[in-house]
Amino acid sequence: MSNKRKYLIFADWQKDHSYTPYFDACTQAILDGTARISKTRYEPGYPQYPCFRVQGHEVLVGAVLEYYLYRLGVEGFDYEKARNFSERMRQLAGFSFEVRYPLSQWVKRCLRNPYFQNVAQEDSFYENWVLNPNEAHDFIPEDMFKFACYVAVCHTKYDAGDSYTAQQIFQYVTALGSNIPTQLKKNGSGTLPKEIIEYKDVALSCKANDAFATIKITMKEDTEQNYAQTLDFLCTLLESEFPRSYSIDFRTPSKKLLPIKGLPKCGVHYLFAGAIHYPALYKKIERYARLAMQEFEWYINLQAEKCAIPGTFAVFALGITDEKYHTLVCDYLLVCDGEHQSLQGDFVLAYIEKYGFTEKGLELYRLCEENMQHLPKRLITLYKKK
Numbered sequence: 001m002s003n004k005r006k007y008l009i010f011a012d013w014q015k016d017h018s019y020t021p022y023f024d025a026c027t028q029a030i031l032d033g034t035a036r037i038s039k040t041r042y043e044p045g046y047p048q049y050p051c052f053r054v055q056g057h058e059v060l061v062g063a064v065l066e067y068y069l070y071r072l073g074v075e076g077f078d079y080e081k082a083r084n085f086s087e088r089m090r091q092l093a094g095f096s097f098e099v100r101y102p103l104s105q106w107v108k109r110c111l112r113n114p115y116f117q118n119v120a121q122e123d124s125f126y127e128n129w130v131l132n133p134n135e136a137h138d139f140i141p142e143d144m145f146k147f148a149c150y151v152a153v154c155h156t157k158y159d160a161g162d163s164y165t166a167q168q169i170f171q172y173v174t175a176l177g178s179n180i181p182t183q184l185k186k187n188g189s190g191t192l193p194k195e196i197i198e199y200k201d202v203a204l205s206c207k208a209n210d211a212f213a214t215i216k217i218t219m220k221e222d223t224e225q226n227y228a229q230t231l232d233f234l235c236t237l238l239e240s241e242f243p244r245s246y247s248i249d250f251r252t253p254s255k256k257l258l259p260i261k262g263l264p265k266c267g268v269h270y271l272f273a274g275a276i277h278y279p280a281l282y283k284k285i286e287r288y289a290r291l292a293m294q295e296f297e298w299y300i301n302l303q304a305e306k307c308a309i310p311g312t313f314a315v316f317a318l319g320i321t322d323e324k325y326h327t328l329v330c331d332y333l334l335v336c337d338g339e340h341q342s343l344q345g346d347f348v349l350a351y352i353e354k355y356g357f358t359e360k361g362l363e364l365y366r367l368c369e370e371n372m373q374h375l376p377k378r379l380i381t382l383y384k385k386k
Contacts, residue, residue: 007040007051007058010066019057026052026064030088037061037092050098062098065089069106079143083150095158103151104165111140111148111172129168131175138177145178149211152181153189156213157243163213163300184211196240199233206233213243213300217271219252227275231284238291246310247301258317259354262346262376264306268299269313276317286328289314295335308343309336316347326360330367338371345372349379357386 013019029035029052039048040058051058068085072078089099112129115137120128131137152169159165170181188197188209199206204226205218215237219226238244250267257265258273275281293311302308315332318325329347336344348368352361365383369375 006043007049007060008063009060010063010070013063013067022054022057022059023064023067025054026059027068027085029054030064030085030092033088035092050093050096060098061089061093062102065099065102066105069102073110077141077143077147079146079150082143082147086150086154090154090158095154100155100159103154107148107151107169107172110144111176115140115176116172129172140176142178145173145176145180148173149180149184153184153211156211157241166212185209188212192240192242196236199229201229204229206230208237208242208246210242213246214249215246216249217251217267219250222252222254222274224278224280227271227278227281228284230271231275231281231288234288235284235291238288244294244297244310245300247299249301258313258320260316260320260346260350263313263316263343264302266302266306268302272313272317276321282318282322285314285318286325289318289328289332293332293335295337305342307341309341312336312343316343319347320350320354323355323360326363329364333364333367333371336371338373342372342374344368345374345376345379349376349382352379352382357383 008019008022013023026035035052037050038053038058040051040060042048050061052061052064053059065086069082072082086099086103093099115132115135116129117132118127119130120126148169152166152173155166155169156163170184174181189211192208192210197208197210203220203223206215206229207217208215215234217230217233219230248268248271250271252270252274254274255265255270256273256277257263257269258276263269272285275285289311291311293309293315295309297310299308299310299312311332315325315329319329319332329351333344338344345368348364351364355361357365365379368379
């Protein structure tokens with residue numbers, strides 16, 4: 001080890017197996033549920049990292065997961081053991097870099113690098129991994145495919161809807177001959193009860209897939225009862241371990257729109273533009289908004305300048321309809337990511353045009369100004385004329 005670095009990383013063990021007792025002690029503590037995460041000792045000029053302290057040594061959190069998965073591969077890979085240990089790590093450290101990175105490296109080391117080749121142009125920024133026809137792959141254990149798909153689902157659930165990484169992993173597994181991604185696309189991960197992820201009657205069909213973070217809703221009739229059932233379904237879903245970033249595909253005969261120019265015409269917009277016509281549902285709409293809106297999470301089927309955090313259209317529907325939801329709107333403006341999202345500017349403009357620069361209007365303007373790079377020009381003009 002470097003004189004400047006006092007903690008142990010996986011590469012240290014690879015070079016010197018005398019460190020095995022320290023890694024084994026950390027592994028056993030994790031399995032026993034007694035492990036505790038600390039920070040590496042502070043040294044001026046050097047960052048601190050999450051670690052386990054054992055017998056006078058500091059072992060980085062990610063190094064222990066790398067070590068466990070590597071040893072498991074040597075001894076005979078077992079999906080249940082790999083998943084259970086990874087889940088314990090996730091519960092200890094969250095789906096942080098210290099957990100994400102070792103899992104991603106396992107996929108690359110065990111499935112991508114041995115059987116695929118990068119055929120992207122040398123000057124291309126993007127990699128393009130395709131199956132190598134010269135590498136036999138018909139002997140890969142099913143447990144490895146299962147674990148790779150577990151990693152993909154983790155990215156979907158816990159990594160702000162990182163559907164790109166998840167899709168890459170699913171593509172590797174499918175190309176190698178497994179039908180697990182197809183099963184996941186049809187049935188989800190299987191960890192959520194059927195009564196949570198499915199609802200169906202003669203006029204309404206709701207189905208969610210946690211592996212792909214998708215919610216599909218088909219409403220044959222626009223009725224208060226159907227919207228109420230839909231909102232209850234969404235809220236129950238968000239109170240479970242469903243991904244916090246997700247897509248909503250909502251289909252209805254009547255595609256109503258909110259009185260806010262500039263919003264994308266999409267299913268989730270139609271959903272709350274329809275539900276807001278029923279005052280008895282306002283509490284349910286607010287409940288959904290409160291459950292849904294979280295910083296750095298997204299509706300994953302809205303892209304570029306139309307991107308939005310979950311809860312956006314529910315908040316806009318209530319906020320433009322009744323000023324009594326001012327606190328909800330303020331809470332939303334404090335949470336939404338103004339560096340990547342701009343729809344809140346369209347909402348505040350519509351609000352000012354309807355209610356004027358009242359005390360509440362001025363507060364919304366100020367909050368919007370603080371979290372956006374560029375306010376709508378008309379909103380700025382109205383403010384100067386007030």
